[in-house]
Amino acid sequence: MQASPLLRAEGLVTHLFTDSGRVRAVDGVSLEVRAGEAVALVGESGCGKSMTALSLMRLVRPPGRILEGVVEFEGTPLLPLSDAEMRRLRGGRLAMIFQDPMTYLNPLMRVGAQIVEAIVLHQKVSAQAARTIALEALERVRIPAAATVLDYFPHQLSGGMRQRVLIAMAISSRPSLLIADEPTTALDVTVQAQIMQLLAEVRRALGSALLLITHDFGLVAEYCDRVYVMYAGQIVEEGSVFDVFERPRHPYTRALLRSTLGPDKRVASFTTIEGQPPSLIAPPRGCRFHPRCPEAMARCASESPPRFGLGVGVAARCWLHAGDAPAGREVAHG
Amino acid sequence: MAEAPAFAAAAAPVLEVRDLKVHFPVAGGWFQRETRVVHAVDGVSLAVHPGEVVAVVGESGCGKTTLARAVLGLVDATAGEIRVKGAPIIGLDAASLRAHRRRVQMVFQDPFDSLNPRKTILSTLAQPLSIHGIVPAGEIRREAARLLDLVGLSPGEAFLDRYPHQFSGGQRQRACIARAIAVRPELVVADEAVSALDISIRAQILTLLQRLKAEFGLSYLFITHDLGVVRSLCDRVVVMYLGRIVEEGPTERIFTAPGHPYTAALMASCPLPDPRLARARKTVTLSGDLPSPVSPPAGCRFHTRCPVAQAICGREAPPAIELGQGQRAHCHFAADAPRWQAGAGPAQESKP
Structure with missing residues (x-):
């Protein structure tokens, strides 16, 4: 891997302390963005992807609170910074674009x-x-x-x-990193294409990196170099877009990709994932996906799988890979 | 669903729309004194045959939702005809309009807004069942439970006394579908019915819609901007731009050989969930925004943004050009489509 990443989060934990209980929105997230690259954080609504973005920018408001972890931007740890120092950074070297302008x-x-x-x-x-x-x-x-x-x-x-x-x-302000949270979700498809291409162009001109928060696998495939797939507050898979789309390692990613309908082909029968994403107040024990997983084993219900490194920049949080991972590459988070 | 639709032209259409116009007056100018007209739907004709799924696609402001509302009898047509099973629905008296409402049902985008939050699911379902006399009063509860089972909220009995806020988004959309099929309609108008749902839930609802269509011989008029859904679910596609149909035809033809530059641009703008295909294709980016439907451009309404427009396009509205297999494009240069798609057009850009 390259020297030091532009942005690095390690074991990030952000919970929301609501009246109905503690929502484990971000529960041990580690990710990195290197200079100039386009990285996607993709997942369904409620998986914690927006809360992750807000945590990286330190924009979490009560009842939310960052509890644990490290966020480093250009080598500087962000969590210990004062609010004033953080304000200088935001909108400067580190900029953000939201869904609803x-x-x-x-x-x-x-x-x-x-x-x-x-x-x-x-x-x-x-x-x-x-x-x-x-x-x-x-x-x-x-x-x-x-x-x-x-x-x-x-x-x-x-x-x-x-x-x-x-x-x-x-x-x-010529930022080195742009974090864009669903920047085109509210727009029509031809306007979306204009905006995404504009972002790509501007990034190339300024050499900025992009962290794109989205639910749309089409945008990930089309505009990003690497991708993190998030489910129930955790990163379940990461890799280059080619790795993840062509050889998805996590059953959740596989099911999502099979359910994704593109304009490029007709799907005769829709693949469905049964059930719905779990409550993050009381997430399932063991692997959070196991109640919906077609490949779940006994172990999945009791033990939370660690992140198994499966090659350079490729990892999945799934017991199916317990045997594949090179020895000593198991890194447990959270 | 996978096989090509082979609808006999003889089968009488469930829905027939002929030269429909829906214009809305809007106040404008200084002190709102001028009255101007929004040409929301401006001369649209289409048909839905029994068992067919017809998609109406286009971007916001193209008139697709107004078209759906006119078909449902929720907005008044300014001109034209709408027939359901051959019977005109424009100018109906209250009793006949009620009968029409039974035959044509709707499912909307937002299941949060389309269920009354103060009513249990039982009372939401009981109302249409009793208004239209579908089952005797004593059997309403049993029928409501059966409907919930049908849409995958099972056991239905367990859901009857719940309120909408106790449901997830996907469950609410299932309840809306149960309400739509309760009165045994012939046509279901679905306006962005799966657009707000997450991928995993969307696939479940699409599976349900497919199953109900097969079980009850339903037809759908599917209003959407989601081309991925259109390709997999729909038999025919109608593409709208600024109140008019620009192209229509069988789904596979529209996706593989579009005859209108706007259709081609829509296809090219839709992100491909395949990194290799996405990087290999050329993208035509439309410039500018949608013109105002208050004063749509003269000639071809798309000419102000069209990458292959010529002088004639600003003067004359294009006729419908037949492209075979029921595909029709309203473009002066539809016959040249293979050439301008191959990049012969003057303003093609490759993707950055």
Whole structure:
């Protein structure tokens, strides 16, 4: 493997202390993103992928709390940083794009003023210089008549344009890592393609890495280099997109991929995974997938499987691989 | 499902829509004094035959949901005809409209919004059963339990007295489907019925819809933006853009040999869950946003974003070009489709 990753999380644990109980949303997650690469964190709703992203950015709000683990960004441990130090990092070297741009744009402030505010906060430049940087950023995300758009209010823009504005804000500080949480879920498919290709282009120009949080295996296959599959608060499989799509090692990944319908082929009968994802207040003992797993063995109900390394950058959290893993490569998390 | 649909042209369609227009007035201009018109559906014709699954695809604002609502009798048509089993449904009196509502049922995208949170599942199911006199009053509970068993909420008896909030998303969608089939409809209009569901739950609901279709001889009008679902579930596809049909035909033809540049762009924009295929293909990115349906472009409505548009496209609305096997594309250059798809078009971009 390469030297030190850009972002590294090790044994991250974030729980939500709700009235109905303790939700183990992130329960021992380890992942890394290297400079310039596109990594997906994929899973179904409620698996903890968004909470993982918020934990990496230290944006977890009560009742959620980061309890354990290490997050390192560019070699700096993030969890011990003060709130002020963290604010300087966010929106600077480490930027984030969310699903619903309207939640993160101030409806009463002109688009230009919002981008300028963000730039002045992070780059110690004059408002005039910031306006120039904002204009460049809008042009880079191919907003037509960017100078006019600077004076628009967010409601005057379409959903795709708002997402472009958010991307412009995110890249104005030339981040080394962009975390994008379902950035195109609310958009139509042709607009989604525009935005994803724009992200790829901007990343190439700036050399930024991407951590894409998504439920869509199509986006993972199309735009990412590596993928982490998440289920019930844990990473169950990781590998390059070719590894994971062509030789999925975890029964959950296999079932999900068989249930994924693409426009490229007609599936005569749908493969289904019985049941539904477990409650994260009282997750199943042993492997969290075992109640739904077609290949479950006796051991799966009682012992939680460790992460079995199965080659360079390839790992699965499943007892089926207990025999395959090279000796000494078992690394238990959580 | 897998075999090609061989519908005899002779079979009378369950649903027939002819030249349907649905226009909405909207206030605009200074002090909302001007009245302008949204051409939500602007001259749409289609048919659904018995046992057939017809997809209506398109992006937001294309009019697909308005079309579904018109078929359900939930919005008034401005012009045109809608027939169910040959009987017109526009201009019906209240009693006939009720009979129509029994024959055509609906399943919506959001199972959270489409079940009354204050009613148990039993009372949600009891209402249509008694209004339409499907079973005698004394048998409603048993029938409701049977319906829940049918949709995979079993044992049904155990679910009858629960409220929607006690159900997961997938279970709620099953309950909505039970309500739709309770009155033994002939056509089910499904508006993004599986779009909000997770992959594993979506596959379960699609399996259920397929099974119910086979068991009860149902037909579906399937409104969706999800092309993966369309390819695997639907027999025929109707593609809409800004209130009009741009292309229609058998599913396999539409996916493998689209005759309209918009259809081709939709296909090319849809992410492929296969890293090798995804990296190998060329992508046509449409520029710009959807024009306003208040003042749609003249000529071909797609010409402002079309990668192969010529001068004629801005002047003349294209006629329907027959491409064989029931495939029709509304494009001046549909006959050239193989050529512009191969990259001969002026504005093709390869993917970055």
